[in-house]
Amino acid sequence: MRRALAVVAVAAAVGCIGVIAPARVAGQITVEVPVPSAKVLPHTRAERSGYLETSTFADVNAFIDSLRLAELPYTLGLLGRSPEGRWLSYVVASRPAVAGPEEARRLGRPIVYVQANIHAGEVEGKEALLALVRDLLADPKPNVLDSIVLIALPIYNTDGNEKFAPQAVNRSEQNGPEMVGQRPNGQGLDLNRDYVKAEAPETRASLALLARWDPDLLVDLHTTDGSFHGYALTYAPPLAPVGIAGAFVRDSLLPVLRQRMRTRDGFETFDYGNFDVEDAGYRGGVAGADRAPGDTAVHAWETYDHRPRYGVNYVGVRGRAAILSEAFSHDPFERRVKSTYAFVRELLSLAAERRASLKRVARAGATGPKPGTMLAVRARMTHSPYRGPVIVEDMERMADSTVLTQPGVPRGMRRTGHYRTVQLDVYDRFDPEYSVPVPAAYAIPADRDDVVRALRMHGVVVQRLVAPVKASVTAFTVDSIVHARRTFQGHNETTLHGRWLAPRTSTLAAGSYVVPTAQALGALAVYLLEPESDDGFVTWNTLDGILHDGAEFPIVRLPVMPKVSRRAVP
Ligand SMILES: [Zn+2]
Numbered sequence: 365m366r367r368a369l370a371v372v373a374v375a376a377a378v379g380c381i382g383v384i385a386p387a388r389v390a391g392q393i394t395v396e397v398p399v400p401s402a403k404v405l406p407h408t409r410a411e412r413s414g415y416l417e418t419s420t421f422a423d424v425n426a427f428i429d430s431l432r433l434a435e436l437p438y439t440l441g442l443l444g445r446s447p448e449g450r451w452l453s454y455v456v457a458s459r460p461a462v463a464g465p466e467e468a469r470r471l472g473r474p475i476v477y478v479q480a481n482i483h484a485g486e487v488e489g490k491e492a493l494l495a496l497v498r499d500l501l502a503d504p505k506p507n508v509l510d511s512i513v514l515i516a517l518p519i520y521n522t523d524g525n526e527k528f529a530p531q532a533v534n535r536s537e538q539n540g541p542e543m544v545g546q547r548p549n550g551q552g553l554d555l556n557r558d559y560v561k562a563e564a565p566e567t568r569a570s571l572a573l574l575a576r577w578d579p580d581l582l583v584d585l586h587t588t589d590g591s592f593h594g595y596a597l598t599y600a601p602p603l604a605p606v607g608i609a610g611a612f613v614r615d616s617l618l619p620v621l622r623q624r625m626r627t628r629d630g631f632e633t634f635d636y637g638n639f640d641v642e643d644a645g646y647r648g649g650v651a652g653a654d655r656a657p658g659d660t661a662v663h664a665w666e667t668y669d670h671r672p673r674y675g676v677n678y679v680g681v682r683g684r685a686a687i688l689s690e691a692f693s694h695d696p697f698e699r700r701v702k703s704t705y706a707f708v709r710e711l712l713s714l715a716a717e718r719r720a721s722l723k724r725v726a727r728a729g730a731t732g733p734k735p736g737t738m739l740a741v742r743a744r745m746t747h748s749p750y751r752g753p754v755i756v757e758d759m760e761r762m763a764d765s766t767v768l769t770q771p772g773v774p775r776g777m778r779r780t781g782h783y784r785t786v787q788l789d790v791y792d793r794f795d796p797e798y799s800v801p802v803p804a805a806y807a808i809p810a811d812r813d814d815v816v817r818a819l820r821m822h823g824v825v826v827q828r829l830v831a832p833v834k835a836s837v838t839a840f841t842v843d844s845i846v847h848a849r850r851t852f853q854g855h856n857e858t859t860l861h862g863r864w865l866a867p868r869t870s871t872l873a874a875g876s877y878v879v880p881t882a883q884a885l886g887a888l889a890v891y892l893l894e895p896e897s898d899d900g901f902v903t904w905n906t907l908d909g910i911l912h913d914g915a916e917f918p919i920v921r922l923p924v925m926p927k928v929s930r931r932a933v934p
Pocket of ligand 1: 483486586587
């Protein structure tokens with residue numbers, strides 16, 4: 365009786381609807397002894413519904429609240445507000461609990477930031493992360509929370525999450541649940557293309573979080589978009605060939621995770637990719653290997669994109685480790701939650717083990733790229749793939765091209781459940797396409813405070829001259845300006861071509877801004893400011909109004925840091 369009352373009380377307090385699993389309740393509440401507080405562990409909406417439903421924004425908040433009611437210690441953080449006014453909350457979990465980044469740093473542990481639901485129809489990360497936080501906090505035995513600080517953000521795109529619609533509409537390539545949110549945020553922006561231009565409040569808030577907490581590892585949880593392969597989950601390191609974070613994650617973390625996912629968790633995983641064929645909109649190996657040479661056979665498995673507009677790549681350019689996680693969209697929802705749960709749990713453990721290496725990666729970039737070294741501001745998929753095994757699922761065409769055989773499978777197609785391992789060219793990395801010598805600094809004209817604001821939003825340190833300074837400058841002459849025809853995320857991306865002139869002595873006016881590259885975000889500053897960068901301020905039209913053929917680019921390189929008096933650097 366006492367037990368029943370306790371359950372009812374908690375269910376009401378956290379606004380739960382649905383059933384709290386009796387076995388769980390029985391395990392938590394002692395019948396004979398009166399309980400002063402009801403330590404009932406919450407269940408996610410996915411768990412409560414038998415994996416038929418995913419959590420609403422209110423469900424997520426109620427779940428987090430109920431962790432506190434269950435007397436599990438954590439710190440609640442508020443990242444910021446969405447365009448529609450929803451708070452983005454995150455849980456900081458560690459033992460002992462930490463109140464903020466200073467306390468976290470004093471522990472000297474890796475800080476791991478895991479975010480889910482940036483594409484709000486891709487829902488298993490949200491469910492897996494909530495369940496994992498609960499299980500780790502409630503675990504009476506020592507666990508990874510004794511060795512790391514976990515920042516868990518279960519629902520990054522809160523507005524998108526609330527735009528529930530049938531999965532056939534919002535996530536046509538996914539196998540459930542039936543109702544899911546949409547990909548864009550409340551402004552219609554794809555948040556995983558926004559990390560450079562930072563137009564969304566969510567992005568701005570997350571840049572502030574990166575500055576404040578400086579996580580050693582970021583993990584971004586997604587679902588794949590359609591290729592029929594044989595992996596429960598695919599992953600990617602930072603792909604921009606800048607700094608050492610990407611190679612560290614690719615060569616030191618991911619192979620270990622792959623091995624552990626196979627042997628400890630029973631999930632096959634691999635590098636994120638898609639087959640190099642498109643067949644009636646279907647991305648996958650439709651009997652590809654059986655086609656005649658010269659036909660549209662599958663030859664390659666290709667990763668996605670290196671540009672820092674994507675969160676994981678962006679964090680890599682900031683000099684920190686990051687991992688993209690992509691659960692297999694054709695697995696049932698429950699299996700996707702479980703593979704994502706296992707992957708995150710494994711990588712938290714690995715981060716604890718590799719604490720020294722993660723700190724070494726962070727230290728390597730602490731003073732910025734060395735002036736004179738080459739830094740890639742454009743990249744292309746490698747021309748040297750390796751030949752290796754990739755698991756393909758055979759697909760079958762139905763006689764009736766309109767029949768739907770499984771949610772997420774194109775009409776007229778059927779999964780056979782027959783998997784084959786084929787040898788493909790695996791493109792898992794990008795190589796530099798165009799690199800620039802890192803200058804000591806950049807100078808920005810006094811009236812371009814829009815550029816300065818943008819740099820500071822990213823956390824780049826910008827100085828201002830209060831008096832004119834003579835300096836050696838290298839300027840760029842614009843030969844051509846190309847605006848993309850296609851509008852993408854509200855922009856027609858700009859590409860510049862031109863020439864760098866010989867250095868000359870020039871006077872930088874009072875009020876000009878100087879951006880030294882000898883700073884923690886020096887590489888990022890180069891990527892954002894270089895005129896021929898493939899994902900910088902030029903790309904996103906910040907400077908469109910003042911670019912002219914034959915004219916000089918307004919931002920110049922300074923080969924040597926000018927002598928700026930202390931007084932002149934407020
Ligand atoms: Zn996604």
